[in-house]
Amino acid sequence: MKSAAFLLSALTAAVLYAQDTEIHTLQVRGGIYMLSGGGGNITVQTGPDGILLVDTGLAANSSKIMAAIRKLSDGPVRWVIDTHVHADHTGGNEALVKMGATPAMPAPARVVAYISVLDRMVTPLPGEAAIPATLWPNDTYSTPYKDFFFNGEAVFVTHLPNAHTDGDSIVFFRRSDVLSVGDLFMPDLYPFIDIARGGSVQGLIGGLNKILEIAVPGRYQEGGTMIIPGHGRLCDEADLVEYRDMVTIVRDRVEDLIKQGKTLDQVKAAKPSRDYDTQYAAVGSFVSPDAFVESIYRSLKK
Numbered sequence: 001m002k003s004a005a006f007l008l009s010a011l012t013a014a015v016l017y018a019q020d021t022e023i024h025t026l027q028v029r030g031g032i033y034m035l036s037g038g039g040g041n042i043t044v045q046t047g048p049d050g051i052l053l054v055d056t057g058l059a060a061n062s063s064k065i066m067a068a069i070r071k072l073s074d075g076p077v078r079w080v081i082d083t084h085v086h087a088d089h090t091g092g093n094e095a096l097v098k099m100g101a102t103p104a105m106p107a108p109a110r111v112v113a114y115i116s117v118l119d120r121m122v123t124p125l126p127g128e129a130a131i132p133a134t135l136w137p138n139d140t141y142s143t144p145y146k147d148f149f150f151n152g153e154a155v156f157v158t159h160l161p162n163a164h165t166d167g168d169s170i171v172f173f174r175r176s177d178v179l180s181v182g183d184l185f186m187p188d189l190y191p192f193i194d195i196a197r198g199g200s201v202q203g204l205i206g207g208l209n210k211i212l213e214i215a216v217p218g219r220y221q222e223g224g225t226m227i228i229p230g231h232g233r234l235c236d237e238a239d240l241v242e243y244r245d246m247v248t249i250v251r252d253r254v255e256d257l258i259k260q261g262k263t264l265d266q267v268k269a270a271k272p273s274r275d276y277d278t279q280y281a282a283v284g285s286f287v288s289p290d291a292f293v294e295s296i297y298r299s300l301k302k
């Protein structure tokens, strides 16, 4: 029996993308591409050194995802970076590494993640199914960041504490000026704050502000640093500012209601996210207004 949160994570992809399991490829800049439709968004960096992936989608979609990657490069998959533990971002860890090996580069790829991603895979929540060791990252870090050089550019992997989960990483491709940020940011959906896995609204806002420190807008506040979200369309800094403001404003409203002594039910009844619901909680979307408000309430009460 998997935990509700884990199932929800897989459901994100299933519900949102069930009608469209075709893999879509978008060139972001230079050798960097965004693949969507296979679970969470996947970032592919290609070049003379081979292939780097940020996240690996749902296990069931690995063959389709690899077929899409092979249209971009026939090089070996040498690096995988998991932005966090959820199955729609790590499900292809084993299959894509296996399928991405080439005769010239048969050694297994390095699968990078923050240490708590491994901890959570090794020790699942009570009642949750075990994660096979073949999916575990083999190159964890526990410092604030990890960096390396690949395909002619510096790649910065930065840990953002207790945001979407307690194992979130964002990946910055410095020369290309592209950020891949995982589920801290989903432009058309309320954030899913996975409290059972150490997520919190304070950490989420802190993480969004950290991303804004790195991102630089282009002309008229459009373009510039490209931001690949965990789910949804390709974004820039202005999209992220709007999102950070929404989360912060709703957080402030919930905080205020808590100060007034309201219970969780009373806070939900006050509908502190009402003016944003049309934009972020379309019918059938993954995180309902009540679920978003409850996750803020529980973070602040901790």
Ligand SMILES: [Zn+2]
Residues within 6 Å of the ligand: 009, 084, 086, 089, 164, 183
């Ligand atoms: Zn997630």
